[in-house]
Every structure is written in structure tokens, then in C-alpha cells.
Amino acid sequence: MARDARLRRRLHALIIILLASSLAPAQTLTLSGSVTDPEGAAIAGAEVTLSSGAYSFSTSTDSAGRFQFTSVTVANGKLRIRAAGFSDAHRVWNANDISPIKLTLLPAPNSERVTVTATRIASRTEDVAANAVALSAHDLAATPALLIDDKLRQVPGFTLFRRSSSRTSNPTSQGVSLNGLGASGASRALVLEDGVPINDPFGGWIYWSRIPPAELADVEVIRGGISSLYGSNAMAGVIQFLSRQPETPAMSLELSYGSEVTPDLSFWSGARAGKWDGAVSADLFHSDGYVLVPVEQRGTVDSSANAEHAGMNATVGRSMEKARVFARGSYFTEGRHNGTLIQVNDTQSGEGILGAELHALAIGTFSLRAFGMAQSYNQSFSSVTADRNCQSLTNLQHVPSQQVGGSALWSRSLRSRQTLVAGVDVAQVIGSSNERLFLSTGTCPGVMPNGTNVSGGRQRTFGVYGEDIIRVSPSWIITPGLRVDRWRNFDAESLRTPVAGPPVSTPSDDRSENAISPRLSVLHQINDKFAVTGAAYRAFRSPTLNELYRSFRLGNVLTEANSALRAERLTGAEAGVNAYAFERRFQLHSTFFWNDVVNPVANVTLSSTTSPVIRQRQNLGRTRSRGLDVDSSFSVSSTTSLSGGYQLVDAIVLSEALNGLRIPEVPRHQFTLRAQYWNPARIMLSAQARYSGAQFDDDLNQLKLEHYFVLDLYAGRALNKHLEAFVAIENALNQRFDVSLTPSTVPGSSPVRTLGPPFLARVGMRLKLGGL
DSSP, X not given: OHHHHHHHHHHHHHHHHHHHHHHSOOOOEEEEEEEEOTTSOBOTTOEEEEEETTEEXXXXXXXXXXXXXXXXXXSEEEEEEEOTTBOOEEEEEETTSOSSEEEEOOBOOGGGSEESTTTSSOEEGGGOOSEEEEEEHHHHHTSOOSSHHHHGGGSTXXXXXXXXXXXXXXXXXXXXXXXXXXXXXXXXXXXXXXXXXXBOTTTOOBOGGGSOGGGEEEEEEEESOOHHHHOTTXXXXXXXXXXXXXXXXXXXXEEEEETTTEEEEEEEEEEEEXXXXXXXXXXXXEEEEEESSOGGGOOTTBOEEEEEEEEEEEEEEEEOSSEEEEEEEEEEEEEEEOSBSSOXXXXXXXXXXXXXXXXXXXXXXXXXXXXXXXXXXXXEEEEEOTTSSOEEEEXXXXXXXXXXXXXXEEEEEETTTEEEEEEEEEEEEEEEEEEEEEEEOSSTTOEEEEEEEEEEEEEEEEEEEEEEEEEEETTEEEEEEEEEEEEEEEEEEEEEEOSSSOOEEEEOOOEEEEEEEEEEEEEEEOSSSEEEEEEEEEEXXXXXXXXXXXXXXXXXXXXXXXXXXXXXXXXEEEEEEEEEETTTTEEEEEEEEEEEEESOEEEEEEESSSSSEEEEEEEOSEEEEEEEEEEXXXXXXXXXXXXXEEEEEEEEEOSTTTTTOBOTTOOSEEEEEEEXXXXXXXXXXXXXXXXXXXXXXXXXXXXXXXXEEEEEEEXXXXXXXXXXXXXXXXXXXXXXXXXXXXXXXSTTSOXXXXXXXXXXXXXXXXXXXXXX
16 A cells, blocks of 8 residues: 555656646747858848748748747757749758858759740740850859950850950950851840840940949840841840849949959949939959960060950939839940050940830730940051061041930730730941041051041841740740841942042942741750750841941951841751759750851951952851750759850851851850859859860961860958958969961961960959848
8 A cells, every 4th residue: 555655646746747847838949040142142032941840930031131030949950941043952950050040042053043035024944945044143253254255155155256355355356156156246146234235236246344243133145046036136146134123222342453454343332212213333444464466476566455444334213103114324435455556446335225114004014115325436457567567557447326226025924824925126227437548658667648438327127026925734835936127228328538539439229128037936844854945946137337338457357348248047946955853953954956047247258368368248158057055053052063064066158169168266166164162151162164176267267276275263252241352363274375367468477376365363352232
């Protein structure tokens, strides 16, 4: 009995202890932290979920990227973080972790991003049957290159007219092309900033320095003909720069100083107050440059190719219930010495844009743009003796041009399976080349006036297009599109005024052409790991006023204009496979492409034995470019990633005179590889390798540019949550490769080589305030 009494007392005591513990307040914890991108900028609106067994709770980050869970009753669990435009992140948590927790999100791979360029409306990249590449602001910042065009070289297939960078090259050689079509000075790809074309209105080349890097949110690259939406210039694809949109007061400033006495400043600031928003950006650059010609070929005329530019943009907008209207103004100026004291050029331009976005109307959504630009371009040309110890002035050119244009875009979703897109574009360009000509007196550098020549005209374009995005089923998307364009060249005239005698006027006939550009694309999502795409299309490019009416000289080569040029017309097709693995942390996108171009414009050699060598812009019979694009990325962890790309292209001429020769300026092989470790609190590291195969610098395939390999490096560290310091190195191995070859004035002599940039290093700081 006594034993049973003792057991009952112990049982009662245990029951009392259990009741007391159950009635006592549970121990709770507070978990807080912050979510940033790899540059340390706060990510607002990110969804943070804490889960442990049956316990699960979610919250969102505030404008400063902070989050907090209160009254947490579990001692461990898992955190999942999601934000638009970023890959999901996961982290194991326990009560011993130091709070606040710092979490970093990497930009989403291409398939998880949204593109507005491929269809002219916002669409998930994985829902678009286009050969697309997107670069985020982080991708651009992590690239060691300083200038925009050099940053874009991480996209295989991106090529300028020549290999040189905008750091030192003449703007007329900065035309861009994609997918092995080649460039002849004018771009075969359209370049946009927030929907407005920035191709030079007269010549079609690109002033890459017009765009301050600090203002960019994304860059989208569509490789392949897409004239069905964008008309002329989009024959090889489209590159679009998308600027930041202010939500809260914010500022970004980057300062750097580097080799060749190269200071650089890039600035952006924006804010929103009530219904008003505004932003300003600026970019300042100077470089003393380097001597372009190798030591063994230099003479006394050779000097450093230096450059400087300044640009400023200002935008003001006002939001209404279902609309936003805005105005934007920009000014840009640059000056260059092109390798000798006489060969210089400068540009000044101003642009104004008015726009409106009308949302959620009963009949759909509208996007409206009106723009105008005035530009002045000046350049001097010279003739250099064979020993490069003397030069004579040959030509002073002044090229004024103006452009006005507008666009209207309408879209409307019909239930969840169909979206209609339609629009219209109009533009008019006026431009002329005003030349003061000089003739040698027979003794270098003596010259005498040789009269003047004024050539120019007007070009008016009009295009209307439509597109139907049809989601046949959850796994099938079909997108037919069609565009009709008409352009007219008129009021063209060449006026030659000799030193003695009356002026001679040679008018050109007014000419007009039409183009019909259809496109049909198909995407099939086989499962969550594989998708296949296909597209067939027609595209075109009309010749620019520069190609029609302006001649130019580069060293010992004189390239003449041709007012009889006709439009280039392309027929193309693509077939692609997209593959995903490891919860989409690994992605592989491959696209086979085939492009056939009729009447491509090329610089054709008329005489190679004269001094100067004479070339003329002419329509060749036909060219063909076929090849393969491969892009891949692997997010190893929240701080480590690998990415790369490769392009193989067989680009040949199919015409009687040049049949079977390679298209100039198109390498057969290109690849890029980037490895990145990005932890701002510790260190930020990025290494980028780039290889380009051999290519020819002339139509006869006699001037061969050999292959090259370049390695760029970047290292940085956050000093606090707003400021970081970095070191960037371009061409770390100091590989001196040729970017162009110019025939010598002495028959049988080696061509004059122009070198790419040497080893370049810079140090800098980035300051970010507000919501960046």
C-alpha cells in the first residue's frame, strides 16, 4: 500500500509539472533581415517565407529591403525568398543565427525574365520563340569593360563594322550587326532606348556613349530578323536599352580613373512625388588613348587616338488614373582624334521625346511616342605618305541631319489565350554631306583648294504592323505577325562647285520601295525541362542617306557613295532547343539559324592598284549566313555563377564576282565565358574571357585579321551599404590584335595595321542611395 501511495504522489507531481509547462507562455523569437541584389541594392517587395513542419508564415520586404518575423515559436526552419526578376533563394535557419540575416538574390536566368522587345509588349522570355539574351544592371556592372559596346561583346554574334571599341574608333565604324550578317558601317540591327531608335539618322551607325550606364535597368538583345515588328534596320535583330524608372528617391554614381589618363563619370538620380516623377542622368568620359599603328610601321604623323564625350538626359512624367505622360530631353557631344593630328571628328546632337502610356482602357493598352533630333557631324580626312612621315589634308566634311518621327502601339488581351498587338511607325530624315575638297601641290603637306561638293536628300518611311500571340494550350504558343513598309527617297541632289567654272548640279531621281515582312514563330513546352522553338521570317533594310550620298576616306582607301542602291532583303529561319536542370539553376539555349540576303550592300573594290584604293558601296547579288548560337548559365549558389556563349557561323557571298568568299567582318567562331563570385560584404570577383576567330577586312578576302583571345578581370568590395570600391582590368594578358588592315600606298607592301587596345586598368567607386 505504501508503495502504491508513493507512485500516486509521483504521478500527480508529473501531471502538475506538465500542466504548468503547458499553461506557461511559449518562448518566442524575432527574426529579421534584409534582401539585396548582388550589388548590395535593396530589393523591395520580395516575398520571404519561413517554414518549419506545419508552421509557415510569409512577409514582404519594405522599401529598404528589410523584413521581420515576430513571435516565432520554432527554433529552426527554412527561408525562401522570391522577387520579380531574381532567382529564388533558400536558406536553412536556426535560433542561433545572428539577426539580422543578410540575404542576396541573383538576377533570374533569361527564361525567368520578362522581355518587352521580342513582342513589343511585356512577355516572359520562356514564352517567346525568339533568340533572345537579356543583361541586367548587375550583369553590366559585373562586366570589367568600361564602355557599353565593350560590355555587349559578352553576347556572341554581337559585332561592329570593325573590331575596334568606341573608345578609339571613328563613329562611322560603329555600326552593329548580329548573327553573321556583317556590317558595312551602317547597322543591320536596330538599337532602341525605351522604344525610340538611336541609330544615327543619316548614317545608321551607333553613338554607344549616348547612353549613361548608370541609368540602365536592362539590355535586351534579339538575334534574328524581326522586321515584322520594327521594319528597316531590324534585319539582323534588335538591341534595346531600358532605363530605370524611379519609384522612391534614389541615386547612382560611378567614378573611375584608369590607364591612358581615362577619367569617367556615370550618374543617375530619380524620384517620385505624388503623381509626378523625374530622373536625370549624365555621362562624362575622356581618354588620352594610344597610338593605333604598331611601332614598326609608325611614322611622325602617328599620334594617340584620343576621345572625350559628354551626355545628359532629363525626364519628367506625370501619372493619372489610367495613364502616364512624359517628356524627355537629351544632349550629346563628343570629339575624337583618329590617330593623326589632321584626322579628327566631332559630333553634337540634341533630342526631344514626348510619350504616353494608356493602361487598362476598355479597348486595350496604348503606347505613344513622338521624337525629334538635330545633329551636326564634322570630320577631316588626309592622305598619308607610305613612310607615314607626312600627311596632306584632302577633305573637310560637315554633315548636318535632322529626324522627326512617331509611333503608336496598341495591345489587348482576349481572355487568357490570345493577345493582339498592332501599331504604326513614321519617320523622316533630312541630311547632307558638305565637303571642302583639297588637292596636293605635289610636295607634302602642301595642298590647294579643289572646290566643294554638297550631296544629300530626304528619306521618308511609313510602316504598319500586327501580331497575334496565341496560347493554343498551356504548352503551345503560336505567334504570327506581318508588317508592311513603304519608304521614299526624294529631293536628292549633288552640287559640285569647282575652283574655276560654274557649279554642276546632278539631281537624283525620286525613288520609292515597299517591303512586306511576315513572321511566324512557334514554341512548344515539352515539359518543365525542355522546350523547342521555331521561326520563319522575311526582313529588310533600306540604304541610309550616308550610303546613298556620302563618300569617305580611311587611310589609303576611298569609298564612294552610290545613289542607285536598293534595299537589302532577307529570308530566314530558326530552330531552337531550351533545356533546364537543377531547379532551373542551369539553363541552356541553342538556336540554329539560316539567313539568305538578296542585294546586300557592301564596300566593293573597284581598283586595288591605284592610290588611293577605290571602293564603292554596291548591291551584291546574294549572301548566306547559317550557324548556331548557344547560351548557357549555371547559378552554383546565391553568390557564385557561371555563364557562357558560343556562335558558329558560315557566312559567304553568293554572287558571280565574289562567289564563295567570306562576308567581311564576320568571324567563324566566337565564344565568351564568365565566372563570378559576388558577395559585396566580402568580395566581388568576375572574370570574363572572350575569343573571336579570324575574319577578313575586305570584300576580296585579301586582308585577313587573325583570331584573338582577351581576358578581363574585376574585383570589388562594399565599404558600407551605400558605397563600394572596385578594380577592373581589360585585356589582362595584353594581347595586341589587329582591328583593321589598310592597303599600303606602295604596291606589294604590307598593309597598315590598326591595333586593338592594350592592357587597361582602372579603379573606381560606386555610390548608391535610396531604393537602389
